[in-house]
Amino acid sequence: QVQLVESGGGVVQVGGSLRLSCVASGRSFTYYAMGWFRQAPGKERAFVAGINWGAGRRYYADSVKGRFTISRDNAKNTVYLQMNSLEPEDTAVYYCAADSVSYRDNIRLSTANYWGQGTQVIVSS
Numbered sequence: 001q002v003q004l005v006e007s008g009g010g011v012v013q014v015g016g017s018l019r020l021s022c023v024a025s026g027r028s029f030t031y032y033a034m035g036w037f038r039q040a041p042g043k044e045r046a047f048v049a050g051i052n053w054g055a056g057r058r059y060y061a062d063s064v065k066g067r068f069t070i071s072r073d074n075a076k077n078t079v080y081l082q083m084n085s086l087e088p089e090d091t092a093v094y095y096c097a098a099d100s101v102s103y104r105d106n107i108r109l110s111t112a113n114y115w116g117q118g119t120q121v122i123v124s125s
Contacts, residue, residue, distance in 0.1 A: 001026050002024070002025070002026035002027050002114055003024070003025045003026055003116075004022055004023070004024050004096045004097070004098065004114055004115060004116035004117075005022065005023050005025070005116055005117070006020060006021065006022045006094065006095070006096050006116040006117065006118060006119040007020070007021050007022075007023075007119060008020040008021050008119060009094060009119030009120045009121045010120075010121070010122070011122045011123075011124060012086055012121070012122070012123055012124070013123070013124055013125075014086065014087060014088060014123055014124070014125050015085055015086065016086050016123070017082070017083060017084045017085075017086065018083045018086065018121060019080060019081070019082050019083070020036065020080065020081040020083065020094055020096075020119060020121075021078060021079075021080055022034070022036075022078060022079045022080070022081075022096030022116055023076070023077060023078050024077040024078070024079075024098065024114075025077070028074075028077060029074075029077060029098045029114075030053065030074045030077075031053045031102040031103055032053055032098050032099045032101075032102050032103075032104075033050055033051065033052050033053055033098075033099040033104045033105065033106055033107040034050070034051055034072060034079045034096065034097065034098050034099065034107060035047065035048070035049055035050035035051065035059075035070070035079075035096075035097055035099075035106070035107040035112070036048040036049045036050075036070060036079075036081045036094055036095070036096060036097075037094070037095045037097060037109065037112070038090075038092035038093065038094045038095065038121075039092055039093050039095070039118075040089075040091060040092040040093075041092075043092075045095065045109060046061065046109075047061055047107075047108065047109060048060070048061050048064055048068065048081070048094070049061070049064065049068055049069075049070035049081060050070065050106040050107045050108075051070045051071065051072050051079065052104070052105045052106060053102065053103055053104075055071070055072050055074070057105055057106070058070050059105075059106045063089070064083075064090075067083065067084050067085045067086075068081060068082065068083050068084070069081070069082040069084075070082075079096060081094070083121070086121075086123045087123060088123050088124070088125050089123075090121060090123050091121060091122050091123050092121060093118040093119065093120050093121075094118060094119050094120075094121055095115055095116055095117075095118045096115070096116040097112035097113075097114060097115050097116070098112065098113060098114040099111055099112060099113060100112065100113030
């Protein structure tokens with residue numbers, strides 16, 4: 001059974017940092033793009049960051065560029081999201097996802113095939 005399990009969420013003050021982790025089990029995602037999405041209350045799920053299978057290309061939503069960094073460790077089947085300079089607008093449930101087709105550069109909401117259960121991030125002002 002394939003599972004993606006996120007961790008690292010929590011409550012943090014404005015300007016603080018969190019590091020999210022997503023561990024995959026049940027199969028290897030070494031050759032698949034992976035990414036992070038988030039869903040704020042009353043809003044649709046949106047792309048945050050993506051990383052290609054080789055970890056050489058990274059993509060970010062404009063709202064998080066310069067503050068968030070995505071990385072992956074294929075040996076551990078894990079993807080990370082380092083979030084710095086957090087703002088109240090970053091409050092959301094964060095989801096890890098894996099792409100449905102191998103060797104793509106980036107993952108999109110429409111192409112994500114596996115999802116984690118989500119981890120809550122609350123940024124308090």
